[in-house]
Amino acid sequence: MLHAHMSYGRGGVDVNGVPQPFQPNPNVPLLTDGQMVDDIPPEQHALVPSFIGGGGKRIHPLPYADPNLPVQPRSMDPSKDLAAYGYGSVAWKERMESWKQKQERLHQMRNDGGGKDWDGDGDDGDLPLIFSPVELLYHFGWTKMDEARQPLSRKVPIPSSQINPYRMVIIIRLVVLGFFFHYRVMHPVPDAFALWLISVICEIWFAMSWILDQFPKWFPIERETYLDRLTLRFDKEGQTSQLAPIDFFVSTVDPLKEPPLVTANTVLSILAVDYPVDKVSCYVSDDGAAMLTFEALSETSEFAKKWVPFCKKYSIEPRAPEWYFQQKIDYLKDKVAPYFVRERRAMKREYEEFKVRINALVAKAQKVPEEGWTMQDGTPWPGNNVRDHPGMIQVFLGQSGGHDIEGNELPRLVYVSREKRPGYNHHKKAGAMNALVRVSAVLTNAPYMLNLDCDHYINNSKAIKEAMCFMMDPLVGKKVCYVQFPQRFDGIDRHDRYANRNVVFFDINMKGLDGIQGPIYVGTGCVFRRQALYGYDAPKTKKPPSRTCNCWPKWCICCCCFGDRKSKKKTTKPKTEKKKRSFFKRAENQSPAYALGEIEEGAPGAENEKAGIVNQQKLEKKFGQSSVFVASTLLENGGTLKSASPASLLKEAIHVISCGYEDKTDWGKEIGWIYGSVTEDILTGFKMHCHGWRSIYCIPKLPAFKGSAPLNLSDRLHQVLRWALGSVEIFFSNHCPLWYGYGGGLKCLERFSYINSIVYPFTSIPLLAYCTLPAICLLTGKFITPELTNVASLWFMSLFICIFATGILEMRWSGVGIDDWWRNEQFWVIGGVSSHLFALFQGLLKVIAGIDTSFTVTSKGGDDEEFSELYTFKWTTLLIPPTTLLLLNFIGVVAGVSNAINNGYESWGPLFGKLFFAFWVIVHLYPFLKGLVGRQNRTPTIVIVWSILLASIFSLLWVRIDPFLAKNDGPLLEECGLDCN
Numbered sequence: 001m002l003h004a005h006m007s008y009g010r011g012g013v014d015v016n017g018v019p020q021p022f023q024p025n026p027n028v029p030l031l032t033d034g035q036m037v038d039d040i041p042p043e044q045h046a047l048v049p050s051f052i053g054g055g056g057k058r059i060h061p062l063p064y065a066d067p068n069l070p071v072q073p074r075s076m077d078p079s080k081d082l083a084a085y086g087y088g089s090v091a092w093k094e095r096m097e098s099w100k101q102k103q104e105r106l107h108q109m110r111n112d113g114g115g116k117d118w119d120g121d122g123d124d125g126d127l128p129l130i131f132s133p134v135e136l137l138y139h140f141g142w143t144k145m146d147e148a149r150q151p152l153s154r155k156v157p158i159p160s161s162q163i164n165p166y167r168m169v170i171i172i173r174l175v176v177l178g179f180f181f182h183y184r185v186m187h188p189v190p191d192a193f194a195l196w197l198i199s200v201i202c203e204i205w206f207a208m209s210w211i212l213d214q215f216p217k218w219f220p221i222e223r224e225t226y227l228d229r230l231t232l233r234f235d236k237e238g239q240t241s242q243l244a245p246i247d248f249f250v251s252t253v254d255p256l257k258e259p260p261l262v263t264a265n266t267v268l269s270i271l272a273v274d275y276p277v278d279k280v281s282c283y284v285s286d287d288g289a290a291m292l293t294f295e296a297l298s299e300t301s302e303f304a305k306k307w308v309p310f311c312k313k314y315s316i317e318p319r320a321p322e323w324y325f326q327q328k329i330d331y332l333k334d335k336v337a338p339y340f341v342r343e344r345r346a347m348k349r350e351y352e353e354f355k356v357r358i359n360a361l362v363a364k365a366q367k368v369p370e371e372g373w374t375m376q377d378g379t380p381w382p383g384n385n386v387r388d389h390p391g392m393i394q395v396f397l398g399q400s401g402g403h404d405i406e407g408n409e410l411p412r413l414v415y416v417s418r419e420k421r422p423g424y425n426h427h428k429k430a431g432a433m434n435a436l437v438r439v440s441a442v443l444t445n446a447p448y449m450l451n452l453d454c455d456h457y458i459n460n461s462k463a464i465k466e467a468m469c470f471m472m473d474p475l476v477g478k479k480v481c482y483v484q485f486p487q488r489f490d491g492i493d494r495h496d497r498y499a500n501r502n503v504v505f506f507d508i509n510m511k512g513l514d515g516i517q518g519p520i521y522v523g524t525g526c527v528f529r530r531q532a533l534y535g536y537d538a539p540k541t542k543k544p545p546s547r548t549c550n551c552w553p554k555w556c557i558c559c560c561c562f563g564d565r566k567s568k569k570k571t572t573k574p575k576t577e578k579k580k581r582s583f584f585k586r587a588e589n590q591s592p593a594y595a596l597g598e599i600e601e602g603a604p605g606a607e608n609e610k611a612g613i614v615n616q617q618k619l620e621k622k623f624g625q626s627s628v629f630v631a632s633t634l635l636e637n638g639g640t641l642k643s644a645s646p647a648s649l650l651k652e653a654i655h656v657i658s659c660g661y662e663d664k665t666d667w668g669k670e671i672g673w674i675y676g677s678v679t680e681d682i683l684t685g686f687k688m689h690c691h692g693w694r695s696i697y698c699i700p701k702l703p704a705f706k707g708s709a710p711l712n713l714s715d716r717l718h719q720v721l722r723w724a725l726g727s728v729e730i731f732f733s734n735h736c737p738l739w740y741g742y743g744g745g746l747k748c749l750e751r752f753s754y755i756n757s758i759v760y761p762f763t764s765i766p767l768l769a770y771c772t773l774p775a776i777c778l779l780t781g782k783f784i785t786p787e788l789t790n791v792a793s794l795w796f797m798s799l800f801i802c803i804f805a806t807g808i809l810e811m812r813w814s815g816v817g818i819d820d821w822w823r824n825e826q827f828w829v830i831g832g833v834s835s836h837l838f839a840l841f842q843g844l845l846k847v848i849a850g851i852d853t854s855f856t857v858t859s860k861g862g863d864d865e866e867f868s869e870l871y872t873f874k875w876t877t878l879l880i881p882p883t884t885l886l887l888l889n890f891i892g893v894v895a896g897v898s899n900a901i902n903n904g905y906e907s908w909g910p911l912f913g914k915l916f917f918a919f920w921v922i923v924h925l926y927p928f929l930k931g932l933v934g935r936q937n938r939t940p941t942i943v944i945v946w947s948i949l950l951a952s953i954f955s956l957l958w959v960r961i962d963p964f965l966a967k968n969d970g971p972l973l974e975e976c977g978l979d980c981n
């Protein structure tokens with residue numbers, strides 16, 4: 001308090017940039033742990049978190065096979081029923097009985113098949129297949145009610161005409177690979193033994209990584225959701241919605257790299273989402289404790305009051321204003337009502353004013369005043385020291401925090417900045433997410449949550465409903481830990497030079513995984529089941545005794561060859577059982593929330609109560625010292641304890657984001673987002689799969705979420721470096737999928753995929769070697785194979801054809817285009833020889849020297865000139881290895897060609913193989929070369945590079961064919977290893 005506070009209040013700026021007094025929201029006091037809730041005037045108590053307990057009636061989803069529930073056909077007007085079908089008659093009772101039996105059989109069948117996860121024929125829960133339509137009509141009449149009982153989603157298998165040839169080619173490729181290696185190993189090159197050995201080792205490694213990548217793609221599936229059935233079932237018009245509440249998490253850290261306008265758009269798209277308002281809460285985690293983020297959020301909450309009703313009234317898409325107004329559609333075309341045109345124009349203006357206010361805040365935040373930031377009421381901003389500040393929570397909007405301009409309620413919006421103190425490990429994003437898990441549990445405790453990076457806005461306002469089609473499905477739902485949506489991106493250059501879109505991963509690999517145990521979690525755009533994040537095992541389904549192996553169809557080769565569980569099973573059954581239990585403590589690790597029903601049924605009394613106390617202590621050891629939080633974990637369907645006062649809950653919320661809270665608890669080890677890697681996402685998903693959960697991959701036609709990606713080469717390489725580093729960290733941790741979690745619920749092909757996702761950085765070493773080989777071959781005139789016999793060349797050719805064929809067939813079933821596929825190949829090499837390589841060394845450094853790795857946030861594009869980012873060149877050491885490789889191979893080509901010219905026609909034959917090899921490297925690195933030479937349309941540097949290359953070749957040519965120069969072909973002929981006699 002020594003410094004005079006400058007009045008950096010929460011002042012806004014009007015359209016003309018003239019500062020305006022900000023309308024502070026007096027109802028929403030900022031609460032930090034330095035301030036007791038009791039300090040807040042009581043009239044504000046009611047206003048702050050009065051939404052608590054407002055989660056609405058949470059009901060258990062209706063199971064299909066319970067005829068006593070209201071959604072059953074007989075629940076219609078009974079008098080009508082009576083007349084039409086003879087309600088109550090013997091015949092009716094019989095029909096009812098037989099129906100019940102059928103339902104039970106059906107239920108049993110499904111459970112037996114573990115939800116038919118493995119059948120892959122896609123008819124998962126097709127009710128109409130069980131009943132003939134006539135039968136249905138006879139029994140109940142085909143009404144909307146029946147529709148409501150239908151499954152909410154369906155597996156769509158890949159047509160067998162597409163998948164079977166693909167599988168066949170994979171098998172053929174495997175066989176050919178066998179013969180190929182047989183030849184390679186049996187035929188060393190005597191005069192270039194080292195070259196031969198290195199190349200064979202590399203090839204074996206590539207083959208192994210191919211197997212790891214290939215087999216998880218054996219059972220790809222797609223899915224289809226039925227939103228109308230969801231609506232009929234849970235969200236009927238005129239009734240209170242029975243959809244489950246959901247908490248949204250948005251993470252942001254650095255307002256300079258992640259512009260507040262970007263975050264604001266994400267938040268606005270959440271607030272306007274097509275979901276019952278009282279079931280939506282949005283939590284924003286600010287790891288940068290920036291007053292800028294706070295103020296921007298405050299502005300956003302004001303703007304939301306106009307934006308949200310506008311979105312809902314006209315059902316516009318997407319509901320992030322920046323992207324909505326950027327759409328180049330002719331909204332006048334389809335005879336839209338004139339008032340819409342008027343309102344749209346008005347809203348656009350409002351948004352522009354909002355943007356100006358945000359930009360003014362950003363401009364103001366560029367220079368930190370000496371004494372730090374001061375809030376409008378004159379108190380210093382508690383987060384002035386980013387590394388040492390109290391936890392902060394602020395509730396905007398919500399039931400009493402202000403209605404929209406039409407008087408409707410708005411979703412609650414909560415600003416959270418967890419406490420930071422020096423000497424604590426904050427665990428980057430994972431730590432931030434865990435803080436949000438707890439805060440949200442205390443304040444709203446929705447049974448589901450969606451996490452988004454600050455730049456990933458909701459592009460399809462029905463996305464949450466899509467997820468609920470899986471989560472709320474009484475049959476499939478219970479075992480689902482999360483529903484992952486693919487990441488889609490805006491503003492990527494048309495050719496997607498650096499494979500930012502990751503199409504191959506999102507449209508091929510993930511679909512493959514969905515046919516096994518579900519996609520891996522990619523860090524954003526993912527709806528979680530809260531209980532699954534609490535480290536519990538998936539609820540058990542009764543399996544038929546015959547099914548011994550949980551890793552896919554019984555004939556699954558992996559089980560036999562890699563002996564995951566089946567082989568163990570074969571030897572001694574009890575041993576397996578025991579091992580399983582000791583590893584995962586299965587019996588104890590069931591969610592108490594799920595077991596709650598059983599407890600209630602059992603005899604109540606002192607015994608249960610005592611057990612309850614012990615249990616409470618156990619839970620507090622696991623979840624931390626917050627009784628409110630622990631109590632919340634017991635509610636399967638979410639909701640908060642209505643008895644607690646809002647003020648005390650806020651106090652509790654501050655408590656659970658304090659930095660000592662996680663000490664000696666299971667947070668980050670067993671619970672929540674898992675610590676220990678900068679790619680916390682892989683670890684977190686992996687843990688859940690190990691607990692036997694399944695995840696779901698959901699690809700709505702209109703992309704659910706969209707985000708931004710780093711555009712220029714250096715940023716992209718750094719992003720890939722961080723991902724690879726995360727993988728290396730996992731590799732050296734105790735969570736390494738190679739060794740971890742056997743005997744748990746992880747299926748073996750799923751394990752393959754996890755192994756693949758953490759060992760891939762190691763491929764950088766053979767890749768680097770293999771890319772250097774052609775240059776060496778060209779310079780020395782030696783080669784990695786002896787002269788090919790006819791049989792040998794047959795194997796080489798077949799292998800090439802197989803590689804091609806798998807690629808083409810893969811593109812066919814997945815719908816991925818050749819350009820995306822090829823980009824992916826190219827970037828695999830580019831990233832491999834630069835980012836992955838550095839990641840490997842940094843990872844090793846961490847293991848050996850304990851140097852911690854950092855999470856460098858990728859900057860999210862502002863609204864610069866289009867694609868200027870793509871061409872910006874930033875120097876980084878990551879550029880060295882690929883540049884060197886390129887140069888080496890260019891030199892090799894020049895040298896090789898000049899040698900051949902020197903030696904006459906005979907030497908062109910063997911040269912061809914080497915040139916092809918070098919060419920392979922160069923075309924893969926081509927996008928890198930383009931990135932290296934900078935802006936294409938200003939300085940066509942690429943042309944210069946090519947011209948230098950061509951010039952040198954031609955000049956050499958000229959020198960060599962100079963008739964005055966004597967030909968000297970003797971020694972060089974020997975070098976190429978050919979006997980030309």
Ligand SMILES: O=c1ccn([C@@H]2O[C@H](COP(=O)(O)OP(=O)(O)O[C@H]3O[C@H](CO)[C@@H](O)[C@H](O)[C@H]3O)[C@@H](O)[C@H]2O)c(=O)[nH]1
Pocket residue numbers: 251252253254258285287427428429432452453454455522523524678679680681719722723726855856857858859
């Ligand atoms: O200490 C930190 C560091 C990062 N973040 C947030 O993490 C998110 C992801 O960061 P970004 O730089 O955008 O990383 P990307 O490589 O683009 O993200 C991908 O890869 C990450 C794993 O490395 C995942 O966490 C992301 O969800 C996924 O989109 C952003 O919202 C950040 O605000 C934090 O909240 N706290």
Ligand SMILES: [Mn+2]
Pocket residue numbers: 453455707708709858
């Ligand atoms: Mn990102």
